Amino acid sequence: MCSIFGIFGLQSGDDLQGLRRQALELSQRQRHRGPDWSGVYIDDHAILVHERLAIVDPAGGSQPLRSADGGLALAVNGEIYNHRELEKELTQPYGFLTGSDCEVINALYREDEPASFLNRLNGIFAFALWDKVAGRALVARDPMGVCPLYWGHDREGRLCVASEMKAISGLCADVAQFPPGHYYDSASGALVKYYERPWRDYDAVAGVEVDGQELREAFERAVHRQLMSDVPYGVLLSGGLDSSLVTAVAARYARHRIEEDDKSEAWWPRLHSFAIGLKGSPDLAAAAIAAKALDTVHHGFEYTFEEGLDALPEVVRHIETYDVTTIRASTPMYLLARRIKAMGVKMVLSGEGSDEIFGGYLYFHKAPNAREFHEELVRKLDALHNYDCLRANKSMMAWGVEPRVPFLDREFMDVAMKMDARYKMVDKTSTGPERMEKGILRAAFEGYLPDSILWRQKEQFSDGVGYGWIDGLKEHAEARVSDRELGAAGKRFPINPPLTKEAYYYRSVFEEFYPGPAAAETVPGGKSIACSSPAAIAWDASFAGAADPSGRAIAGVHNAAI
Numbered sequence: 001m002c003s004i005f006g007i008f009g010l011q012s013g014d015d016l017q018g019l020r021r022q023a024l025e026l027s028q029r030q031r032h033r034g035p036d037w038s039g040v041y042i043d044d045h046a047i048l049v050h051e052r053l054a055i056v057d058p059a060g061g062s063q064p065l066r067s068a069d070g071g072l073a074l075a076v077n078g079e080i081y082n083h084r085e086l087e088k089e090l091t092q093p094y095g096f097l098t099g100s101d102c103e104v105i106n107a108l109y110r111e112d113e114p115a116s117f118l119n120r121l122n123g124i125f126a127f128a129l130w131d132k133v134a135g136r137a138l139v140a141r142d143p144m145g146v147c148p149l150y151w152g153h154d155r156e157g158r159l160c161v162a163s164e165m166k167a168i169s170g171l172c173a174d175v176a177q178f179p180p181g182h183y184y185d186s187a188s189g190a191l192v193k194y195y196e197r198p199w200r201d202y203d204a205v206a207g208v209e210v211d212g213q214e215l216r217e218a219f220e221r222a223v224h225r226q227l228m229s230d231v232p233y234g235v236l237l238s239g240g241l242d243s244s245l246v247t248a249v250a251a252r253y254a255r256h257r258i259e260e261d262d263k264s265e266a267w268w269p270r271l272h273s274f275a276i277g278l279k280g281s282p283d284l285a286a287a288a289i290a291a292k293a294l295d296t297v298h299h300g301f302e303y304t305f306e307e308g309l310d311a312l313p314e315v316v317r318h319i320e321t322y323d324v325t326t327i328r329a330s331t332p333m334y335l336l337a338r339r340i341k342a343m344g345v346k347m348v349l350s351g352e353g354s355d356e357i358f359g360g361y362l363y364f365h366k367a368p369n370a371r372e373f374h375e376e377l378v379r380k381l382d383a384l385h386n387y388d389c390l391r392a393n394k395s396m397m398a399w400g401v402e403p404r405v406p407f408l409d410r411e412f413m414d415v416a417m418k419m420d421a422r423y424k425m426v427d428k429t430s431t432g433p434e435r436m437e438k439g440i441l442r443a444a445f446e447g448y449l450p451d452s453i454l455w456r457q458k459e460q461f462s463d464g465v466g467y468g469w470i471d472g473l474k475e476h477a478e479a480r481v482s483d484r485e486l487g488a489a490g491k492r493f494p495i496n497p498p499l500t501k502e503a504y505y506y507r508s509v510f511e512e513f514y515p516g517p518a519a520a521e522t523v524p525g526g527k528s529i530a531c532s533s534p535a536a537i538a539w540d541a542s543f544a545g546a547a548d549p550s551g552r553a554i555a556g557v558h559n560a561a562i
Contacts, residue, residue, distance in 0.1 A: 002063070003030035003163035004075040005049040006128040008137040008186060010158065016042060023047045026167045032318075033077070033163060033397045039063050041073040046130045046137065050075040053400055055347055056230055057099035065103050068095035071133045072109065076102040077163050078125030078147045079404070081225040086120060101228065105129065114138060114183050115194040122225065122410050126178070128161050137186040143195040144353070144408045145180030145385025148393055152176060152518070159186070164394070165320045165514065165522060175518045180385045199417040202374040210419040212444035218416070222409035223249040226349060233347040234340065236403070237273035237296070238464055239286025241438060241449075241456060242351030242360070244294075246406055247273055248448045250349055251294045272297045272345065276336040278305065278466030286464075290453045299343070303335050305472045311335060313509050318398040319390060321523050322496075322510040324503050325531055326391050328473065332465045333395035341399040348396065352388040353407035355531075356380040357416045358424050358438040360458050363530045365426045365437065366539040374421035379533045384408075386524050387531075477502040496525030 005027040007019060020042050027038070027049040034051030041048040041064040050063035056079070065074040080086070083101040086108065094107035102125070108117035109129060118140055126149035129138040139161055141149045151161045152172025161178070162168045169175050178184070181195030198204040223246060227233070235247045254271040273296040275287035284300050291298035308331045315331045316322070340348065355361050359373055367373040389405070396403040406412065423440050436442065437458050445454065481501040489504055490497040495517055498504040514520075526534035529543040537543040 002034035002053050002077045003027065003051040003167075004077050004126065004128055004161065005030065005051075005163070005167055006075060006130075006137075006139075006159075006161045007047045007154075008045070008128075008130070008159040008161075010045045010047070012044070014156075016044070019047060023049050026162070026171065027051060029166045030162065030164050032400060035400045037062055039075075041066070041075075041130070043130075043132055045135060046073070046132075048073055048075040048128060048130060053346065053397075053402060054231070055079070055402055056101045056228060058230055061098045061100035061102075063100075063102075065098065065100060065106060067106050067110075068097060071131065072106045073130045073132070074102070074106050074127060075129075076105065076125055076127040077149075078102065078123055078127070078142065079226075079228065079402075080104060080121055080123040080125065081228055081409075082120075082122040102127070109138065114140070114185060115192065118183060118194045124404070124408075126163060134187070138183060139178065140183035140194075141178050141180050143181040143410060144381065144389060145177075146389050146393060146405055146408060148385075148390065149178040150175055150522070151178045151184075165519065166317070169514050169516075169519050173516070173518060175522070177385070177522050197414065197417070199414070200378050202371045202421070205374065205418050205420050206370075208418050208420050209423060210415060212440070214415060215441065216444045218412045219245070219406065220249050220252075222406040222412040223349065224253055225409065226404045226406050227253055229347050231346045232272075232344055233349070234272040234274055234345045235296070236336070236348050236350045237275050237287045237290060237298070238283045238351070239275065239288070239290050239453060239456070240283070240351065240458070240464065241442065241454065242354040242407065243287075244290045244351075244449050244453050245354075245441075245445055246349050246351050247271070247290065247294055247296060248445070249406075251296060270295070270297050272299065272343075274298075274336060274340055274345075274348065275300045276303060276332050276339070276465060278303065278468055281464065281466035283464035283466075286453060286456060289450060293450050293453070299339070301336060301339050303332060305468065307335065308332060308469065309472075309476060313512075314398075315395070316506065316509045317513045319394040320510075320514065321386070321390060322498075322503070322507045323387065323523055324500070324506060325528070326387055327506050328470055330391045330395045332469070333391060334398055337396045337399040337401045340396075340401050345401065347402045347404065350392055350403045350405055351407060352392050352403075352405045353384065354438065354441070355458070356384055356388075357407060357413065358441050359421070360438045361531045362437065362458055363532045363536060363539070363543070365428075366543075367425060367536075368539060370420060370422035370425060372536075372539070373425055376533060376536050377417070377421065377424075379535065383524065383533065474502050477505040480505050481508075493520070495520040496523065499527070 031051045034053045036054045037052040039050045048064045080101045083104045086104045092111045124142045124146035126141045126147040150165045152175040251271045277284040315334045319330045392403045481504045
């Protein structure tokens, strides 16, 4: 994973060398994402800059990727896991110049329409492609928005794109997130949604069952695909269900390279796992149990509350949000990424996405029926790029560590989301797997993990690192923000005014780095209970009065409810 920066719409008379220098300076603000090498492409109408984190073909995959005839230039942030299959399916010869998994995008562009070839990609990506001959720019983002992407226009109306907002927030007054699952084609001037799945509509999945074996095998294939790497890798292991399942499956494949025709051992024959928390945190204890059972080389790191608090302003600068839950969880993840980077690891697998697919958040216990449960899953998936995907990507990439998310593999999602949500719902009268959130997923992997891990209650990451973390943040904000300031929050922050002192504190830090209404509007607003969408607050009368994004806000469900 890397960073991209592009300017399109240059005209005769523009100062090309001045714009080139500007592009390089702005791209440097993202170099933490790609510390290994920098590449630049420029012609009379476009500039592309790429900061590279070398994971696949580290010696020869530098970008921007050019076609052999020089007509195409491509800057990509991401990974295309099925690139070899796609290369074999090409109907026209294409002269590949590198071993990069992303170069297949150029080949597909040459022989297919954007909506068609984008729906064939299984990967995570944000890219800007320039066709010099046609004078055409194509910009696209992966279906779930795992890779960040922002766009806007400078004062001369030129289109600018960047992996992170910090590169263009001062350049573009209209800076905004580029929407996931969309592409922009300058030939038509249209922003087009290419990713549409039947399972978004509950009526399309009603009555559909998926057995445990099909679910398990689909996830194993997803993890297998995402182990694609030419550099040392590891797994994030919190000791919760999702990260433990990723680790369990990865450990089964880690001894051999991904290629079927290569039986040699991988660089690290034993899988390395990483966890972090305050002293005595639930996650550190559970991660140690899971790691021992799975025989990983485990590294559990402790941090102090003061260390987390000291890092918080830099965390906000990197993750580019003022959302309370995201900042709470991003801070320990940011600290963990620094530790991982120091050990020479450049890629990790993580468990994001499972709760949005299976209804793992504890407020789903209150869902009134399968239709509303399913509709909330779709709402959560649509918003994932603003929350867990943003957190995992930017917290890790702040130190040049690439996170991959097998639960959001598009083929696995098609299996898991075609299931009627009634099979994902909690049945409080049951004594079987239906008694817990994500019961169907737990049952599918019976025997893969110790029971204490397989049936561990959902713990949001910001809770699992230690309950004192959130409690301490609230106390710190209480001391920093006065009642009078909070009462006037709507005047200082008319867009998404903060409702708590903690939210006010984060918003103040965000404004220091990203002032202006456009930046504020890149962050969603609305009330939430334990990471719910605003719509789900209607599920329980108790939600409306005491909404908090912590999982411990669900009284009667969380074992340590506040």
